[in-house]
Amino acid sequence: MKVLVEFSGGLELMFEGKKHIDVDLPETHTTLENLVDFLKKHNLKDKEEMFVQGSSVRPGIIVLVNDTDWELLDTLHYKIQERDQIAFISTLHGG
Amino acid sequence: MKVLVEFSGGLELMFEGKKHIDVDLPETHTTLENLVDFLKKHNLKDKEEMFVQGSSVRPGIIVLVNDTDWELLDTLHYKIQERDQIAFISTLHGG
Amino acid sequence: MVEQREQKDLSNDEYMRYSRQLIMGQIGIEGQRKLKNARVLVVGAGGLGSPASFYLSGAGIGTLGLVDGDVVDESNLHRQIIHTESRVGMNKTVSAKQQINMFNRHVDVVTYQTHLTPENAREIVQDWDIVMDGSDNAKARYLINDICMILKKPLVSGSALQMEGQITVYGYNGGPCYRCMFPKPPPAHTVTNCADGGVLGVVPGIIGNLEALEVIKIVLGFSDEQILTKRMIFFDAASMRFRNVKLRERNPRCEVCGDEPTLTETSTFDYDDFCQTNCNKYALIQI
Amino acid sequence: MVEQREQKDLSNDEYMRYSRQLIMGQIGIEGQRKLKNARVLVVGAGGLGSPASFYLSGAGIGTLGLVDGDVVDESNLHRQIIHTESRVGMNKTVSAKQQINMFNRHVDVVTYQTHLTPENAREIVQDWDIVMDGSDNAKARYLINDICMILKKPLVSGSALQMEGQITVYGYNGGPCYRCMFPKPPPAHTVTNCADGGVLGVVPGIIGNLEALEVIKIVLGFSDEQILTKRMIFFDAASMRFRNVKLRERNPRCEVCGDEPTLTETSTFDYDDFCQTNCNKYALIQI
Numbered sequence: 092m093k094v095l096v097e098f099s100g101g102l103e104l105m106f107e108g109k110k111h112i113d114v115d116l117p118e119t120h121t122t123l124e125n126l127v128d129f130l131k132k133h134n135l136k137d138k139e140e141m142f143v144q145g146s147s148v149r150p151g152i153i154v155l156v157n158d159t160d161w162e163l164l165d166t167l168h169y170k171i172q173e174r175d176q177i178a179f180i181s182t183l184h185g186g
Numbered sequence: 187m188k189v190l191v192e193f194s195g196g197l198e199l200m201f202e203g204k205k206h207i208d209v210d211l212p213e214t215h216t217t218l219e220n221l222v223d224f225l226k227k228h229n230l231k232d233k234e235e236m237f238v239q240g241s242s243v244r245p246g247i248i249v250l251v252n253d254t255d256w257e258l259l260d261t262l263h264y265k266i267q268e269r270d271q272i273a274f275i276s277t278l279h280g281g
Numbered sequence: 282m283v284e285q286r287e288q289k290d291l292s293n294d295e296y297m298r299y300s301r302q303l304i305m306g307q308i309g310i311e312g313q314r315k316l317k318n319a320r321v322l323v324v325g326a327g328g329l330g331s332p333a334s335f336y337l338s339g340a341g342i343g344t345l346g347l348v349d350g351d352v353v354d355e356s357n358l359h360r361q362i363i364h365t366e367s368r369v370g371m372n373k374t375v376s377a378k379q380q381i382n383m384f385n386r387h388v389d390v391v392t393y394q395t396h397l398t399p400e401n402a403r404e405i406v407q408d409w410d411i412v413m414d415g416s417d418n419a420k421a422r423y424l425i426n427d428i429c430m431i432l433k434k435p436l437v438s439g440s441a442l443q444m445e446g447q448i449t450v451y452g453y454n455g456g457p458c459y460r461c462m463f464p465k466p467p468p469a470h471t472v473t474n475c476a477d478g479g480v481l482g483v484v485p486g487i488i489g490n491l492e493a494l495e496v497i498k499i500v501l502g503f504s505d506e507q508i509l510t511k512r513m514i515f516f517d518a519a520s521m522r523f524r525n526v527k528l529r530e531r532n533p534r535c536e537v538c539g540d541e542p543t544l545t546e547t548s549t550f551d552y553d554d555f556c557q558t559n560c561n562k563y564a565l566i567q568i
Numbered sequence: 569m570v571e572q573r574e575q576k577d578l579s580n581d582e583y584m585r586y587s588r589q590l591i592m593g594q595i596g597i598e599g600q601r602k603l604k605n606a607r608v609l610v611v612g613a614g615g616l617g618s619p620a621s622f623y624l625s626g627a628g629i630g631t632l633g634l635v636d637g638d639v640v641d642e643s644n645l646h647r648q649i650i651h652t653e654s655r656v657g658m659n660k661t662v663s664a665k666q667q668i669n670m671f672n673r674h675v676d677v678v679t680y681q682t683h684l685t686p687e688n689a690r691e692i693v694q695d696w697d698i699v700m701d702g703s704d705n706a707k708a709r710y711l712i713n714d715i716c717m718i719l720k721k722p723l724v725s726g727s728a729l730q731m732e733g734q735i736t737v738y739g740y741n742g743g744p745c746y747r748c749m750f751p752k753p754p755p756a757h758t759v760t761n762c763a764d765g766g767v768l769g770v771v772p773g774i775i776g777n778l779e780a781l782e783v784i785k786i787v788l789g790f791s792d793e794q795i796l797t798k799r800m801i802f803f804d805a806a807s808m809r810f811r812n813v814k815l816r817e818r819n820p821r822c823e824v825c826g827d828e829p830t831l832t833e834t835s836t837f838d839y840d841d842f843c844q845t846n847c848n849k850y851a852l853i854q855i
């Protein structure tokens with residue numbers, strides 16, 4: 092299952108500076124929880140605590156599915172659809 | 187055929203101030219030229235030369251189909267698809 | 282609170298000065314009067330507060346409060362356009378007030394030459410209608426959020442770093458607050474190096490202006506769909522893309538804006554302990 | 569042209585002042601040097617030119633040209649933040665230069681106290697690297713476009729009215745010019761009433777800042793996909809929506825930027841006749 096994964100707010104630095112990557116997810120991996128795990132194992136290039144905490148993302152990261160907050164979509168349990176756009180964005184504090 | 191028609195840059199003033207209207211286009215009306223004619227007959231509330239010139243829109247109006255310039259899409263001859271978003275935007279000169 | 286105050290009318294000078302925006306259907310004389318009678322508090326007179334203070338003043342916000350304990354530094358000037366070289370070393374709110382006074386004599390500028398603290402937050406914020414967050418660190422953002430939710434003030438919140446910016450409105454029309462979005466701060470061990478990530482000055486310029494716009498629209502009474510509540514804009518300046526995102530609703534179990542809040546006084550909450558080291562300036566880029 | 573000029577280096581003062589943007593990977597010392605050696609011309613020191621001039625100066629553009637024949641009026645101040653009340657009546661470029669001199673002594677500001685005309689356009693524009701359109705009427709927009717295309721200068725163009733704004737980059741990397749987009753001006757009879765449509769000041773503030781951003785990115789050599797060419801952003805401030813639109817390519821038969829241009833000197837083109845009455849200020853809202 093192909094999904095587009097995007098990183099911003101500085102998170103891209105942990106993924107070789109890439110702002111988006113195409114991910115081909117095994118059919119058995121269908122939830123956002125699975126995706127976080129998949130990214131951690133296959134794509135994350137820096138210390139994993141910069142991105143994950145337990146089986147979820149660390150606090151301070153907003154997760155979006157097709158530009159919708161994952162809190163409106165069952166968070167970790169959301170079932171990913173073919174060609175979903177999943178964005179992981181670190182919140183900014185500067186001004 | 188249902189399409190969403192949007193107006194901005196001041197053009198909405200000629201359509202009762204509406205920034206968008208749903209248009210149900212007869213099946214025989216399938217091109218942008220037909221849509222311009224349909225809007226002129228059914229929705230335009232001000233002098234028609236404010237919106238049309240000949241069978242097209244007047245100079246100074248940008249026409250977009252799903253956020254793409256109609257010049258990339260055969261302009262007046264573009265065949266409208268179900269649920270297309272068509273925007274008519276008057277260019278602004280102020281600053 | 283707005284209703285209880287005596288409503289000031291526009292002078293002839295003001296009709297002339299604001300004529301170019303008065304003639305707009307969305308403002309009119311009534312709207313201009315609302316702007317004059319509005320009291321807007323901007324926390325932080327830096328990269329976000331500079332442009333926002335300019336445009337809030339320009340639009341005719343009658344009373345503008347500025348909170349900042351920092352002094353102007355020359356390395357701020359690449360983005361903090363309301364200050365000048367000769368005012369380096371001066372408190373930022375005083376410097377901003379000097380420029381605003383030269384720019385629009387009709388604006389009453391109130392300066393608080395201090396950082397917002399858990400102890401002074403209630404006293405400073407309670408007299409204002411709307412608060413704009415122009416701060417630059419996570420600890421300040423939690424504190425500003427909490428006092429606004431406790432006092433039920435709409436909070437227009439923006440942030441910027443490097444070439445990205447984010448903006449939303451918290452605590453407005455059933456939308457979430459900052460704690461609904463981020464109940465826990467980023468863990469301390471994810472923030473090992475708190476060096477400054479840098480910022481291209483015009484990026485907070487854009488975000489600060491968008492914040493000023495939302496403040497003005499709230500004052501003018503724009504409809505709930507038009508205000509950036511339950512929505513957030515993510516701006517990527519490098520690619521010039523704006524992402525408009527649908528956010529969650531207010532969390533009824535939120536500590537500070539929920540149905541039974543437990544955080545009802547900022548002075549009893551330990552922000553230093555809560556945020557630990559990650560609440561330093563520009564912390565989040567060092568992930 | 570840039571290559572032929574002697575490249576100036578950064579002073580220690582400048583390293584300090586720009587430290588917050590120097591540390592960004594997208595800028596660095598090399599990028600800051602490019603900014604210092606860039607020559608940017610802003611046509612119009614009004615609602616768009618005010619914020620743009622501030623942020624271009626703040627970022628360290630070494631030489632900034634300003635063109636405007638108008639004087640500061642109090643009714644401009646709701647949006648023209650670079651001016652002050654005491655400078656009402658002063659030429660706008662002179663007023664802007666005074667503020668920039670107080671804000672960043674490292675910027676060399678060159679003022680042209682005149683409107684751009686078909687006769688003076690070549691002489692004024694030829695020495696600059698990039699042009700930013702901050703004008704406020706259609707006639708000026710055609711003229712600025714034409715001279716930029718004739719002299720092959722990238723043109724960053726923005727406009728604003730009421731609560732809407734538009735921005736794009738013309739004549740860059742195979743993208744269209746203003747005449748490719750609008751070969752004919754709006755017909756005179758569609759413009760019966762040329763009253764001012766008004767504008768909310770922060771809207772040109774946002775568009776002017778976005779223009780400054782694109783200028784900076786062009787100077788820094790951002791990639792073609794990152795620059796706003798063959799794309800236009802439409803901003804609706806009321807609903808806080810940004811629409812990112814894919815535009816046509818350059819028209820090979822365009823009068824001024826085509827393969828065989830017929831318009832090669834602005835002084836021989838009759839802009840008054842071409843635009844007729846609709847080239848008055850704020851013409852397009854009266855459709």
Ligand SMILES: [Zn+2]
Nearest residue numbers: 458461535538
């Ligand atoms: Zn909350």
Ligand SMILES: [Zn+2]
Nearest residue numbers: 745748822825
């Ligand atoms: Zn052209």
